[in-house]
Amino acid sequence: MPIKKTREKVNINKRRIINGEDADVIQLYPMKHTFAWDAYNAGNANHWLPTEISMQKDVEQWNSKNVLSDDERHAFNTVLGFFTTADSIAANNIVLATYRHITSPECRMYLLRQAYEEAIHTHAYQYIVESLGLDEGEIFNMYREVDAIYNKASFILSFNEGIFNPEFKTGTLESDQKFLENMVIFSVIMEGIFFYSAFAVMFGFQRLGKMSGSAEQIQYIMRDESQHLNFGIELINTIKAEQPEVWTPEFQQRAIDLVREGVDLEIKFATTVFPKGIFGLNAEGFQDYIQHIADRRLQRIGLPVQYGSTNPFPWMSEAVDLNKEKNFFETRVIEYQTGGTLEW
Ligand code: FE
Numbered sequence: 001m002p003i004k005k006t007r008e009k010v011n012i013n014k015r016r017i018i019n020g021e022d023a024d025v026i027q028l029y030p031m032k033h034t035f036a037w038d039a040y041n042a043g044n045a046n047h048w049l050p051t052e053i054s055m056q057k058d059v060e061q062w063n064s065k066n067v068l069s070d071d072e073r074h075a076f077n078t079v080l081g082f083f084t085t086a087d088s089i090a091a092n093n094i095v096l097a098t099y100r101h102i103t104s105p106e107c108r109m110y111l112l113r114q115a116y117e118e119a120i121h122t123h124a125y126q127y128i129v130e131s132l133g134l135d136e137g138e139i140f141n142m143y144r145e146v147d148a149i150y151n152k153a154s155f156i157l158s159f160n161e162g163i164f165n166p167e168f169k170t171g172t173l174e175s176d177q178k179f180l181e182n183m184v185i186f187s188v189i190m191e192g193i194f195f196y197s198a199f200a201v202m203f204g205f206q207r208l209g210k211m212s213g214s215a216e217q218i219q220y221i222m223r224d225e226s227q228h229l230n231f232g233i234e235l236i237n238t239i240k241a242e243q244p245e246v247w248t249p250e251f252q253q254r255a256i257d258l259v260r261e262g263v264d265l266e267i268k269f270a271t272t273v274f275p276k277g278i279f280g281l282n283a284e285g286f287q288d289y290i291q292h293i294a295d296r297r298l299q300r301i302g303l304p305v306q307y308g309s310t311n312p313f314p315w316m317s318e319a320v321d322l323n324k325e326k327n328f329f330e331t332r333v334i335e336y337q338t339g340g341t342l343e344w
Helices: 034-045 056-063 070-101 105-132 136-140 147-158 173-194 196-207 212-242 249-273 283-300 314-319 330-337
Strands: none
Touching: 034 105, 034 212, 056 105, 056 212, 070 105, 070 136, 070 147, 070 173, 070 196, 070 249, 105 136, 105 212, 147 173, 147 249, 173 196, 173 212, 173 249, 173 283, 196 212, 196 249, 196 283, 196 314, 212 283, 249 283
């Protein structure tokens, strides 16, 4: 599109998350959606890289015959099998679908940061697989082989049909709702629910003093993911405020139904992957935990709770759900926060 040559300044009151009228997606300032800039700065302050974390102890424990049981090895591999492809799916959705339709430059700015973080997460899983000498072909292919992972990935990817189509455009009630549905699927369900039983397993290892390097990688990932979730929820709520007509009772019911479907898939994942439970976390505990977090996600987009389950893993909420993530790993991130000391 040619640039319109004009002295007229951008009117940010016209700026919208989607469907910005005459949207200038190049001028970052002045900003309207300041939550996106805050998220971008939080992401930078929390910057980390997988290779900073020592995997030495994990390698020793993994190679030792008497640290991990067969069940624990199975759980560790399967959780990695889910993780290795999940962040690639999330990254593709940002770059190939979400970004294109967002007409707020400050939101695009955060999406660029988020896309990079998804790459860092995929790098972290690759680094764990490589450090431990696991079978890459087995782990990375699990999303096509293991039913519980395949079902979650297929559910998510089925919603890319339509929105990945180059012809797809927002601007009608139907297409705006299709876009919002994609946000519910990726932010609320993928980033807000589908990662969490796998996170719980990794923290189960950590609580026993096992695989602590891998668990530390996952802690950084979880901190990033909770920021991704917060941003996604802000996007959804801002679209609701800017275009209240999209938030019909039918759409709300559809969002609830999708979340319920996601919860069922996640419970199935947890119970088929860890049939005997793990680290004292039994199937019932996973079910309550997944329902509990789903209720919280629904509340945050203004929908009614569905389950009323209490949180059986309170130690998870200490690590995940609080909004104090920014200070959570102060010791390491400080180097980034004080600005790079480049040596020339
Ligand atoms: Fe993410």
